[in-house]
Structure formats: C-alpha cells, structure tokens
Amino acid sequence: MYNVDTLTVCRPLRIPGVSRMTITLRENDQARVDQVVRRWCSPEVISVKNLDTDHSYWREVAIVKLEIDASRVGDPFMVAITEILGTKVTITILQVAGSTRRIDAFLDEVGQEHIVEIARTGVTAMEK
Amino acid sequence: MNGKHLLLKALKERKVRFLFGYTGGAIMPVFDEMEKLGNFEFVMARHEQGAAFMAQGLSRASLSTATPQIGVCLTTSGPGAMNLVTGVADAHMDSVPMLAITGQVATGVIATDAFQESDVVGVMMPISKQTYMPLAAEDVEKTVHEACYVATTGRGGPVIIDLPKDIQNQQVAEDYRFDVKKFRPHLPGYFYTPTPEREPIRQAIELINKSERPLIFCGHGVINSNAGALLRRFIEKTNIPVTSTFHGLSAIPADHPLHLGMMGMHGTVEANRAIMEADLLIALGMRFDDRVTGKLDEYARNAAVIHVEIDASEIDKNVRTTVAINADVYRTLHVLMDDPMLTSIPRRRWWDKLNTFREVMKEDLHEEIEVGVGNDNKLLMKGIIHRLSEVTKGKDLIIPDVGQHQMMCARFYNYQTNNSWFGSGGAGTMGALLADGNWCKACPSGKRAGLVDQWRWRLPDELSGTGNHHGKAD
C-alpha cells in the first residue's frame, strides 16, 4: 500500500486533454517508489518520470492567514520570504513560495498559535 | 452513418462473431442496428454477470488456438453495466482480454442522476485495463480498434467502452473518413517490450549456470504466450525442475518427470519444499500472488530470483528480483535456448533431494485415491478427479467453479493438453464456471468438462441460462 502525500495538476501544453501532474509519496525504500511509478504507467498515461530532490527543482506556494502583531510582519526574515496579500485589523494574509523546506521553516518561525488558516498547493517539480 | 453502425462495423472488422449480453433502454439503438445488420450471433444471458463470464470463456479458450477471439459483452447503462462489475474485475485479476460495451445515458444528462445512470467509467477504472467514453460519433470506430488493441496486447485485460445513447444515434460529419488499414493507436505512454534485452539475459544465464538448486515457476504467461512446448524443451535441456501456478497448469504435461505439480497454499509438498530449498527461482509470467508466497518475509529466503514478466509493474511488487526481464515469456525462452552459454547440468544432488520430497505424501495419497472413499464413507473428491483424468486421458478441457473441487482439479487432474484448464483464479468468483464453460465450445479444442460442487449449481445456471440453447458441458 502507498499513500499520495501531495498532488498538483496543470495543463502545461496547449494540447487539449493533456495534464501534467506532480505527485509525491512518503516512502524511504527507493525500490518501492520505483515499483509504484511502474504501476502508474497505463494506456492513459503518456510518461512517468521519477524526480529526486538532488536533480530537480521542487516548489510550492502557501497562502497563510495569521493573527499576529503588525511589527512581526515587518521583521527582516518575514519581509525577505513573504509577500503580503492583505491585512485587516489583527489579521494578515501572506503568501510564501519556494521549496517545501522554506515554507516549513516559515511556519515554524511564525508559530502554530498564530496561524488561523493555511492553503498550500503541494509540490510542483521539474528536472534540472 | 452513425455511432451505432460504426461500433458494429468496427467489431466486425475485428472479427467479432459473438456478442453476449442483455438489452435495455440506453443500448437499444445498438440492438436495433444489430438486428438490422444481422451478422452477429447474439447470446442473451439471464444476468449480465453471466454475459461477462461467457465473453471471458471465449477469450480464455481461444487464446491458444490459431484464431484467438476477443469476448465482447453488450449491456445497458446503470444496472446493466453494474451487473458486469464482478465479471470485469475477475477478467482484470486473471489478465483475460475482453471488451465490455455499455450503453450510457445521453451526454446532455450525464452527471444529473438521470434514469439508469451510473458512473461506469468511475466504477470500472480501477478494475479494468482501460475505459473509454466516446463523446462524438467520429470517435467510435477508432475507440473500438484501440480498445481491442489494448485488451489483447502486452498483459491482457478487460476494456470498457461506455457509449452515450445520443452518440449511438449521432451522424458523423460528411467528410468523416476512417481507414482501418492505416489506423495505428496513438498511445505514447502504452508500450510493452516483447523482446528481452541483452544484459539481463546474460546475467540470467550466469545465474542459471552457477545455480545448484534452481527451480522454474510456470505461470499464466507461459500459456498466454503459447510457450508450453518451448518450456518443455528448456527444462529437458537444463534439467531444471518446474512447478506451476494455478494459471500455469496444463502448459506442460502434469506428469512430466521434471514437473513437481502446483505450488502454493493448495500445492504439492514437493513444489513447496523445493521453493524453500532452492537457490534460484526462475519465474515465468507470474505475479507472486499471496496464495503462492504466504508470508513474504519468510518466502524463498535462500533464492536469487529471475523474474520474466511482460507487465513491468509486477516486477519487484511482491518479491525482490535479482534479475528482471521485462519481456514476453516465449521470446525470452527462445533467446535463452539459443544462447551457446547456457549449459546442461545434471544437478543430481538436487534431484535426489526433490525425489525424497516427492515420497513424503506419495503413499498416503496413492492409498486415498485407490480407496476413493473417506472416513465418513463418502466419495473423495481427489478420487473422483483422478478417475475423470483416467477416463479422459487428461486430454479434455477442464473448467472448475470455485472452491475445494477447484483445488482438487488443480492437484489431481493429469493435464496433457496446452491451455486445457482455466477458471476464476485471482478473484475466485463462484458461478464463473457455467457461463465460462458454455462458451468454450466456440473454440475448436475438443471436449469439455465443467465441474461444480453442490452449492451453487443453481447460480451459474441462472447467470448463463444458455445451457439449453447452446448445449451444456459435454
């Protein structure tokens, strides 16, 4: 059994009916990953590529609603990695984009207690 | 020209003669067209599940003939299509090529819970090889040809065409042209590689030559690629013992001196002990099902594994391979046989050991079969099957239903003819027999014996209901 961790879908080419998906699994055993990838090959699928973190770019976007002091939103770390989408009284909505690690680091830095809501795309990736 | 006409035209071009099914509102236009054309033999089942198994029976039995046929069933939408589910799932588990054509409600009302609407594509996707829903009459012909191609190439399987009622009646554009001779399916991601690569063959031969205790697994792929006779030459050349999976039985004669019988939970002592002692398993066209392996972490711990399999997704699924050969069994055996590096070794010590395994149950079984009745004074199934085997000289087509008698047929019938045995294996569907069995007569492989125990004699008859019209199993 395996479990899909994240899944993103887009229409990368101007060919009707063709989608590109980036799917991530949590699995330490590379042979199992390879086997699952082979199982995805079906008449419906054009091609499946196995991307590893060293040889591909992995990116995602998160939109985060925070209940936080305005002063903290202005601190250099926050300014460096986020973009403010909107503010209302004590609520700030931010966008943070980049690697999964960067988004996780941002969320850790902010602290769970300040996060009201998160929308996160999951990973999209491309070979280097 | 309209969708329904093109559907039947394409089936004719695919040499389809029989259609198995049951009518209903959403498939009515196709039935009317079929009546008009008058060039199909339609077989009405009493239940769509029976139609699915009849289609399977035709595919399975004709597989090893010079003219393999694809079994096609035809049903209405909603309840008709849903009644096919068990038969489709069964074909998927056993890699049986089959085409199921289901009527669907008109495109204008799809996804509105219209009368007799079910999401057939959604239901069938995980239990079939491929599903289609043509949304224009121009797509119908091409879809039928592509569907038959997908169902019958590589590892076989069931394919579904869910055809909305308005598309059945829709006229094609005036400039519509389709040339079947020029048609090539455009499936860039669908490929299978019949011919083995050089490097794994070299590695396999090295392992085989070096092995002291090798064992061959004869799987369904041996039957499907018609490699039985070749496998026999291969084992006779290399002196390697062979054991069969449920679906591999009858590829080589069951009483061949190098054959150890069926493996796994219901298998022979000698086959299972051989697996435990082997230093090399050569698995031909099989999938290491749990009834074959039991506990995976204790399975064949001493053995390297060569896995020959046309479906790449089976490789490393249950058992880790040492050498993977993603190819057709027949071609692989051919390449191996022709390789001058393959050596013939007597392997006497291995055979001495295997012969002691053979002795373990031999006398007890022999006595039971001779006596033929158990402690409760009732006839023993193994005795009956053994007698049947003697009477038929092991030559007839044997199709069991599901249960104890099925395993007895697997163990105690002395198969002598290629593809002379099949039944519902992976799914184990009770009731598969009669529908399956009746339709084997469409293939010229001689006499048939359908075996069913007491429980469900009624059920298959209800499913197929064609026994009286088309002759029961002989």
Ligand SMILES: Cc1ncc(C[n+]2csc(CCOP(=O)(O)OP(=O)(O)O)c2C)c(N)n1
């Ligand atoms: C459709 C379906 N329902 C239930 C089962 C579970 N099942 C497997 S074998 C069996 C009993 C079979 O009895 P019988 O037909 O008398 O054959 P026997 O095992 O005695 O040879 C049952 C109920 C099944 N395999 N398929």
